[in-house]
Amino acid sequence: MIEPGIGLLFWMTLTFVILLILLAKFAWKPILGAINEREVTIVDSLNQAKLARQEVENLKAENDIIIREAKVERDQILKEAREIKDRIVGEAKDAARNEGDKMIEAARQTIQAEKSAAVSEIKSQIGTLSVNIAESILKKNLDNDSAQDALVANILNTSNLN
Numbered sequence: 001m002i003e004p005g006i007g008l009l010f011w012m013t014l015t016f017v018i019l020l021i022l023l024a025k026f027a028w029k030p031i032l033g034a035i036n037e038r039e040v041t042i043v044d045s046l047n048q049a050k051l052a053r054q055e056v057e058n059l060k061a062e063n064d065i066i067i068r069e070a071k072v073e074r075d076q077i078l079k080e081a082r083e084i085k086d087r088i089v090g091e092a093k094d095a096a097r098n099e100g101d102k103m104i105e106a107a108r109q110t111i112q113a114e115k116s117a118a119v120s121e122i123k124s125q126i127g128t129l130s131v132n133i134a135e136s137i138l139k140k141n142l143d144n145d146s147a148q149d150a151l152v153a154n155i156l157n158t159s160n161l162n
Contacts, residue, residue, distance in 0.1 A: 004012075142148045 142151060
């Protein structure tokens with residue numbers, strides 16, 4: 001088998017130490033710098049992700065607040081609209097009721113006036129008819145002179161008594 005000699009061990013150790021010095025001087029600083037830089041980048045990315053998450057949560061909370069306020073405002077607007085509608089409907093009903101009452105009162109007055117005119121017309125016609133009937137009865141009964149004399153005497157007697 002192969003047995004290492006002292007010279008070989010010396011040269012291997014010397015080469016290893018030189019390699020370590022070269023690596024420490026030239027390679028480890030850039031590698032450690034890259035690793036540190038990568039670590040800083042990862043930490044920054046995590047911090048930015050946390051900030052972004054917090055910002056999203058804040059925006060979500062603000063969004064919820066805005067939505068609640070919008071719902072409250074919508075409910076208020078709907079309530080006001082209902083109140084306005086009810087008020088307008090009430091006013092329209094009152095106006096219609098008043099107008100109906102006025103029309104009914106005008107119709108009553110018209111009916112009363114027409115009734116009074118009709119009653120007056122009927123009285124006038126009855127008066128005229130009564131005079132015509134009385135006239136025709138008197139003509140019929142007073143055709144002769146003796147009936148006329150009796151009627152005149154009767155009227156004179158009646159008027160003296162009163």
